Amino acid sequence: MQIFADWRTEPDLNRAAYIFRRFLLQEVEDQPDLVAKMDLRKSPEEREREILTFYKNPMTNWALPLSVLLGGDSAFGDGVKRHFLSFVKSRVQYGFGLNLENCDKTLFFNGQEDHLVPSTSRLLLDSDFFRVIGRMIGHSFLHGGPLLTGLSHSFFNLLIGQKDELAVVELKDCPDTDVTDIVLLLQGSGNLTEDECDQVNNLAINWDLPPVNENNRKWLAQSILYHAVIGRREKQIRQIRLGLKDTGVLRMIKERPALIDVLFPRASAQVIEPEMILDRIVWPTVDSDDEDYGGFSLEDTFKITGFFRQYIENGTPEELMQLIQFWVGWGILPQNLYVELSSDVAMPTASTCRETIKLPAKYSTYESFHKDLKAAVSSIESGFGLV
Structure with a gap:
């Protein structure tokens, strides 16, 4: 029980949340995997229905080891798991394409960045969808996935279980x-x-x-x-609390309320600086005694990697976040980021499972490189499996 006591006293909040998460996962790490299925041959709407069906199961232990089956094939590794959780988070944050309310997109949260509030949709509430959303949030947290950012702080006391009539509402x-x-x-x-x-x-x-x-x-x-x-959304928050309780995560914020800032980080705090990316990049290795590496000359290698470094150094926080999402599948920086030059791709592409970006060596100017990379990076809007 010592590890369970540590998370309540650990001064570093991110470390405390990690210890809590590891405790829940270790309790069931020897049990059979929880398997999520997603068929990439289906339409985005059909895949979203698969996700909702997966998270509607009330009897699931969400701390079980997670495996993902794509199209009914054999299970893939951590990269595909990251993809799956990133796809889930993006739907929680930006809405489902399902025609639930005769509109183009069903949004579970509305409002400005760092002031998001649950939708007041009666259909979503009566269908218990916010409990499903709570499970998605808790499940992604447990398995190290991306979290819902930008939730209004006015709901934090309600989520913890404290009814606060004096909540600060902006x-x-x-x-x-x-x-x-x-x-x-x-x-x-x-x-x-x-x-x-x-x-x-x-x-x-x-x-x-x-x-x-x-x-x-x-x-x-x-x-x-x-x-x-607050008043028009108390029931939605109760459902989200139940979803967090289903995953075991509610206990963490009830017993140590300060950890709610880790579970629901501010969007404005998720800023990626150029140095944060450059410090993690593993560049193509070039042997100075060899004029050619991987089919590319030293001159080409230095030119393309120089273009890429320039793109990163000049990128806005929004552009850099989009680049990382394209590169690894979500907006969380891994320990290492890999860069490869390739003659097999016409546009910059990402192998997110290997945290590798492949850059064509065809570019003679930074302008043409920037144009293609910008177009490729914006393809993250296409969704899971299409990058």
Whole structure:
């Protein structure tokens, strides 16, 4: 039990979360694998349905070793597991293409970066989808996968299990512009017109709040904002908590609340700097006594790797994050990143399972190299198995 006590006292929060995760995994590491199946020959919507079916199983021990079967073939290794968890996380973060509500994409979270809030969709709530989302979040955490970033901090107390009527709710936490317009009216100093009073009162009465008057204006603004962000989403948060409980992860944030910042990192903190990438790159090895390496001259090797270094050094944080997602399958830097030159590819490609990017040696200018790499990197939007 010593390892279990360590995570509660370890001062480094990331280390503490790692110790907790390893404890849960080690308890079942000798048991049969939990097998997820995904057929890449199917449409993206069909693959998404496979994922939802997988996570809807209420009797699963999510700490079991994870294997992934692609198209019914034999199991693949850690690279495919990373792909699978990255695909799951991207659907949690950016929505499913399933036509659940007669729209192009079903979003489980709405709002601005670091102020994401659960959708108020009655269909998603009644279908218990947020419990499924909680399992996805907890499962990815357990197996070292990418996490949901950017969740509003106003929900953290509810997720831990503390009902906090004084939760700090910011205007940015409310994705509904009609509500924020009314809150801004109430927070202003000018007198409200008759039409503005009607707008405020119609919303207040619908939410069982008193009409506006000279004495309750500021209080009503905060009450409307609180209800718009928290009150309308308490059931969704309860479902997410149940999903986290199903995976065993809820215990971690209940017993040590500070670890919720590790489970739900801020998107603004996930910044990748050029040096962070360059320090991990294993460049093509060139023997100075040999004029030719792997079919490429020293001149070509240095030229293309120089173009690539320039791309990294000049990249914005958003471009570098996209590059890493293209390179390894998700936005988490591995210990090593490998670069190869190739005559077999027409465009830059990534072997994410091997954390290797392959660069054609055909380029004579940085402009042509940059154009092709930029186009290739943007292919991460195509989804799992298509990079």
